[in-house]
Amino acid sequence: MADARAIERGFDKHPDYPTWSRQGLLMKDLDDPKLGGDKGVQQLLRMVSGEESEGIPELPLRWQARNVTVQETPDPQSQLHMDTFAPIVKVWVFQDPPGVSLDEGPLLFSQRSHRNSEAKLRWMHAYAQEPASEARAEPSFRLRGCAAAAKAAADFVQAVEGHSILEAAAPAQPVLPLPGVRRTLVLADTSALHARGTGVPGRVRSSWRQAGDNDGGLKRLNPYRWTEAKPEL
Template identity: 35%
Template sequence: MRAIDVLKTPLWVAELASGAKSFCDNPIIGSRRLNEKGLHVGRLRLAQKMSDWRRRRLEGLVSAEDRQQYAEQGYICRKNALADDELAGLRREVEENTFHAYDMRQGNAVTRFIPLPPHVLEALPYLKRFVNGPLFQGSLRYVASSNSDPIFYLHVVLTKPNNGKVDPQTHFHSDTFQPTAKSWFFLYDIAVEEGPFNYIPGSHRLTEKRAAWEQMQSIHAADAKNRLHARGSFRLNAKEAREMGFDDPVAFAVPGNTLIVADTHGFHARGKSDRPSTRVGIYGSLRRNPFLPFTGLDVLSLPGLKGRQAQLHMKQLEFRAKLKGKKSSHRYVGKISITAPADFGS
């Protein structure tokens, strides 16, 4: 063992009690011997128990119907989420303004992230009401089992199919070993040909077949050729999904004014686009340490930090890229309209 590894060992051990998930970056999490003895599955089981325990304390944030849908399917889907006048006002604010934007290119898709810190929302009352409102906030916090401040953006997915590149988000995957929440409020209709969000119903629960599959993956994950798989975002194919007893995926080709909140420990993917498309929405995400025994006490909810996670995250990515002498994965593209053309590369 190298001297640097000896120094890092306490950190690697400490990460076992956190949301750390990478098998290739942490030799303890990625240990074949320890995972053969059940380390990974043990973390999975404990994370799910703690999440269920916290979520029961947050039942008042959503309706009984939403709680049942989440329990059975792993997601909440709410159509006609906003009244007509609120939706029209929100669309108008999004369409008629320009925003500081960051583009991330993955294969034949570009995802545009637009932070909405408090000083931006002050001039956009419809957007402000939505992202701070009980529907968006409550459903995210319930599914994530954490009464904390989520990260959120205006979110645009632009696709250019048939350019010879593959979008890795079109492969079914689980984001991480712990229950976690992502949401999309779609402002406009999404057609099935435009690559809608796909989710395998019920795959958020740790069944015995899923646990056996997870253990098998964990033994070899550190050496996986797929880098995302090696970092703990496990990929699976249709045959594996069937063998675990899951139903076919649901493709959310939905009308505008639909909110979807999904537990992305469950298997999901971006659908493959058959034609160039632009998908506009409001995106939210919430993930905390899965082993916390409480729902709140969130530092990022304090005054001065609340609502600024997206802005701070982009600055962090830029700083990290500069330290490594590389370009950030999220490239700043200026103050633009939400549907401005994207650079798909050569």
């Protein structure tokens, strides 16, 4: 339905729409004049959400620091998972310096796994079957959080982990700043499989994210809404 809203509103004409639709990940030079500054970023947010105004931050855009210290013991975010109730599009800015490297535990992301392919739907369906204890325990589906789901969609799980090739999902790879770019804007559809990468304990991953109460992303809205309420004829 998000695709339908985007197409209805003409956002599919945006030059970055094909990449976003196919990969679920966009990386842009925030200081590139061709991006168009805050207005250009706001238009990107409209495009990725399919929304004209609902949940779209007002101008000027406000950013706040987000620093994460790599821990000795990996937390649940270090396991590949897809978000369900959290904001579905996360927005970060990586600034260089200090930059982000593998030592700081960058985002791991499986491109194409945001699409509801047959393999992914098979995995989610098995995950949600009764008693669905894993699905009820937390608001994320973890790639190997449910043995029945991992078995039912072994091809999908192995593709995300990089053990096989599947059009439905690319192997999860670290998302690093664009080379030679001072500020890299990252937009990620977290209905894809993703995780917090492991790094060197004590190292700090510095980034900026959208200020507000949406955990640095775009508000999750009812996915079944159409573009607008249509009057009855």
